[in-house]
Amino acid sequence: MILRRLDLLHLRIFERVRLEPCAGLNVITGPNASGKTSLLEGIHLLATGRSFRTARIGPVIRRGASGVMVTGRLEGERGELVHLGIRKGERGTQARVQGRRVRAQTELARLFPVQAIHPDSHELLAGPPGERRGFLDWGLFHSEEEYLPVLQGYRRALQQRNEALRLGSPDRALSAWEREMDRHGRQLDAFRRDYLLALGETVTDLRSRLPVEGALEWQYRRGWREEESLEEVLARGREREREMGYTLWGPHRAEVIFRHEGVSLSQEASRGQQKTAVLLLRLAQVALHRRRTTRPVVVLVDDLASELDPARCAGALDLLRHLGCQVFVTAIQGDSLEVSGWEEIRMFHVEHGQLRGA
Numbered sequence: 001m002i003l004r005r006l007d008l009l010h011l012r013i014f015e016r017v018r019l020e021p022c023a024g025l026n027v028i029t030g031p032n033a034s035g036k037t038s039l040l041e042g043i044h045l046l047a048t049g050r051s052f053r054t055a056r057i058g059p060v061i062r063r064g065a066s067g068v069m070v071t072g073r074l075e076g077e078r079g080e081l082v083h084l085g086i087r088k089g090e091r092g093t094q095a096r097v098q099g100r101r102v103r104a105q106t107e108l109a110r111l112f113p114v115q116a117i118h119p120d121s122h123e124l125l126a127g128p129p130g131e132r133r134g135f136l137d138w139g140l141f142h143s144e145e146e147y148l149p150v151l152q153g154y155r156r157a158l159q160q161r162n163e164a165l166r167l168g169s170p171d172r173a174l175s176a177w178e179r180e181m182d183r184h185g186r187q188l189d190a191f192r193r194d195y196l197l198a199l200g201e202t203v204t205d206l207r208s209r210l211p212v213e214g215a216l217e218w219q220y221r222r223g224w225r226e227e228e229s230l231e232e233v234l235a236r237g238r239e240r241e242r243e244m245g246y247t248l249w250g251p252h253r254a255e256v257i258f259r260h261e262g263v264s265l266s267q268e269a270s271r272g273q274q275k276t277a278v279l280l281l282r283l284a285q286v287a288l289h290r291r292r293t294t295r296p297v298v299v300l301v302d303d304l305a306s307e308l309d310p311a312r313c314a315g316a317l318d319l320l321r322h323l324g325c326q327v328f329v330t331a332i333q334g335d336s337l338e339v340s341g342w343e344e345i346r347m348f349h350v351e352h353g354q355l356r357g358a
């Protein structure tokens with residue numbers, strides 16, 4: 001799907017703004033604090049129901065307004081148009097596709113796969129393990145129909161077991177949930193292993209296009225001991241977990257340890273090394289998504305030139321062009337970007353929350 005029109009209402013500095021992007025490269029320029037990132041934030045909100053800058057919606061809502069609204073028009077491969085929208089405010093979230101109420105985080109996201117690369121992207125490596133699980137979830141949610149129901153089934157059983165632990169329920173009450181967790185947990189583990197294997201091959205392919213030196217490796221930990229079934233681990237842990245009131249082992253505790261040239265990327269690497277590795281991983285996800293589904297991803301890159309040196313910037317844009325992505329990049333000045341080769345380019349300039357085609 002290509003984003004053909006975006007309308008923002010009461011989003012940060014913007015009172016009301018309309019963007020009509022092209023299917024190729026869209027460059028958003030403007031001085032500091034003019035609203036460039038906020039435009040990307042609007043696209044992300046429409047695609048995922050969330051901002052990539054903050055977990056709370058409060059700061060995203062324009063001061064003095066009671067809510068933020070983003071609507072968009074997507075165009076599919078055969079020219080079909082899909083209207084979608086999201087409103088978030090004091091009365092919660094309402095999302096719509098073709099006028100019908102939907103669940104924002106699943107149905108909007110399913111239609112509109114978006115990847116964002118921004119100044120906090122290094123959190124994928126430096127942040128808590130949930131960031132890495134979210135990374136796997138993104139790739140699997142968008143490429144495997146069966147992944148979400150399995151993940152939801154696992155989460156439901158985990159929640160029920162945690163509740164039973166807190167209530168001090170007897171073994172027989174716990175064991176029913178443990179069997180469920182084991183069944184879904186094995187499937188999640190298999191999906192994640194398979195995804196990481198495919199991602200590894202994609203990273204290898206991309207290295208010829210992106211100038212990234214040194215080997216990027218990772219080690220996957222599934223969240224419970226390799227040599228035991230989850231059911232066994234859970235049964236053995238009951239006594240201790242009743243005291244703690246929650247479940248200590250399972251795929252909700254999975255972790256991926258990334259290393260560059262043997263150096264831990266979460267603990268020892270420089271910010272620059274982290275950013276380069278994240279770029280490679282995110283672009284590999286986009287390329288793998290393209291390979292698995294043949295559908296392109298919309299890619300948002302905030303402040304590309306400050307994230308990367310010119311050779312990597314050019315390599316990243318070239319790769320995105322090659323993958324057929326619709327791309328939105330922000331920059332203080334457009335001439336800092338190497339944009340040759342794109343069939344379609346549209347420039348926008350934003351100043352004090354006012355947008356114009358440049």
Ligand SMILES: Nc1ncnc2c1ncn2[C@@H]1O[C@H](COP(=O)(O)OP(=O)(O)OP(=O)(O)O)[C@@H](O)[C@H]1O
Nearest residue numbers: 012013032033034035036037038059060061062063
């Ligand atoms: N809730 C809000 N209500 C009104 N204005 C807001 C709100 N939140 C942020 N702003 C304003 O929006 C602007 C932030 O814009 P944004 O971060 O999108 O700028 P930018 O062009 O990406 O800047 P930079 O180049 O410095 O990263 C700032 O002027 C800020 O004061």
